[in-house]
Amino acid sequence: MSKIIIKRLYINPQLTINFNEGQNYIIGLNGSGKTTLFNLIQYLLGLKGNFTRLINYWSFDSPYLECKFKDKSVRISRKSPSNMIFFEGDIHRQAKANSIELNQIYTELMNIKFVSPFNELATLDILGHSFYAELDIKGNSKEKQDTYHKIVGYNSEYLxxxxxxxxxxxxxxxxxxxxxxxxxxxxxxxxxxxxxxxxxxxxxxxxxxxxxxxxxxxxxxxxxxxxxxxxxxxxxxxxxxSEEFINEQLSIIDAFFYHTINHLTKRNENFYNFKDVMKQRNINVFSYGEKNIILFVLRLTFCRDVKDLKYNNGAGILVTDDLLSVNDADSSTGVTEKITEVVNEGALQYISFSRYNSYIPKEHVVFEMPGIQGGGIFER
CATH class of the missing domain: 1.20.58 (Methane Monooxygenase Hydroxylase; Chain G, domain 1)
Structure with a gap:
C-alpha cells in the first residue's frame, strides 16, 4: 500500500476495532450504529467539521485512529467538540478540520503530487472521496469529476x-x-x-x-x-x-472500469462511456441498484493503488456504508469477488459497514455491532 492504512479505531476503554490491511467488515442490524462509526472515522480524520451526535459522550476519553502512511505510524485524535486534529507518533502536528494546514499534513503523509503546483484542499477531497455511502448516488457531479482529475494528477482549480x-x-x-x-x-x-x-x-x-x-x-x-x-x-x-494529460491518465485506468462494470452488470461494455459516467451523464436509464454499482466501480477504479499512473493520488483505501443493501444477491456477490481480487493484488484496503448477509466473507468480519438499538457502543 502506498497511501493510508487504518490499523485501529479506539472508541472507548471497552471497545477497540482492529483492522487488517485487506478486507474488513463491520456488520450489524439497521440502527445499530454502523453509519455513526462510518462518520466517526471521517470526523477523526478531519473531513467533517462537526459531529454533534457524539459530542456529549467524550467528556473524558477521546476516540482516535491508528494509521500507517508508508513508513510512518501515526495516531490521529480529536477532542470533541474541538475542531483541532492531533497527529502523534512519527510526526507531531496539529491542524483544524478542513483547513489548508490539515491538507498540507495529509499531502506530505500521502505523498500527493500534481502536475500543477496548486493545492489548497485537494488532498482532503481525495481522501474524502474514499468514503462512499448510498447517499453519494446524489450530489454534485462536477465536484466529483474534479476529484477524479485530482486523483490522476491534475487539479482543475489551478485553471x-x-x-x-x-x-x-x-x-x-x-x-x-x-x-x-x-x-x-x-x-x-x-x-x-x-x-x-x-x-x-x-x-x-x-x-x-x-x-x-x-x-x-x-x-x-x-x-x-x-x-x-x-x-x-x-x-x-x-x-x-490538461485535457491531453487527463485523457492520457484516464486511458490507463479505463480498461479496469469497463472490465469491472461489464462483469458486475452483465451489460455490453459499449453501453457505457467512461467519461459520461464520471460526469454522471446518461445514467438515469439505470435502476437505482445499477447506479449504486456504477458509482461504486468508479470509486474502486480511482481509490486503488495504480502503479502505471504518472501521478497516482488514489488514497489506497475504500470505506463504504451499506453498499450492498440495495443490490440483488448476484450483484452483491460479484462486488465482493471484485473487492477480494483488488485487495489480494495489494492495491486497496477495504472497510465495509454492512448488514450481515451470506455474501460477506465471515473470515473478514472484524466487528459485529451489538444487537440493540443504537448499538450501545457509545454509552458511557
Missing amino acids: DSIEKDIKTIENEVAFDNHGLKMVEKYKNGVENSIAKIIEDNTLNKLNDIIGFEYKKIKEKIIENYNLMERARTILIQEKEF
Missing part, C-alpha cells in the same frame, strides 16, 4: 485561479481605460486653458510635463492589457495540456 486572475485584470484594465479617457479630456482642457494666459515658451514646458504624466498612465494600462493577453494565452495552453 479556475488563472481565470479569476484574468477577470481581475480585465476589470482593472476596463477601469483604467475609463480613467484614461477622463484624464485625456482633462489634459486637453488644461492645455486649452493655459494656452490663453501664458507665453508659448512656458506653454511648451507645461505641455511636456502634462504629456509625460499622461504617457506614464497610458503605458501602465498597456502593460496591464498585455499581461491580460499573456494570461489568456497561458490559460488556453493549460486547458489544452
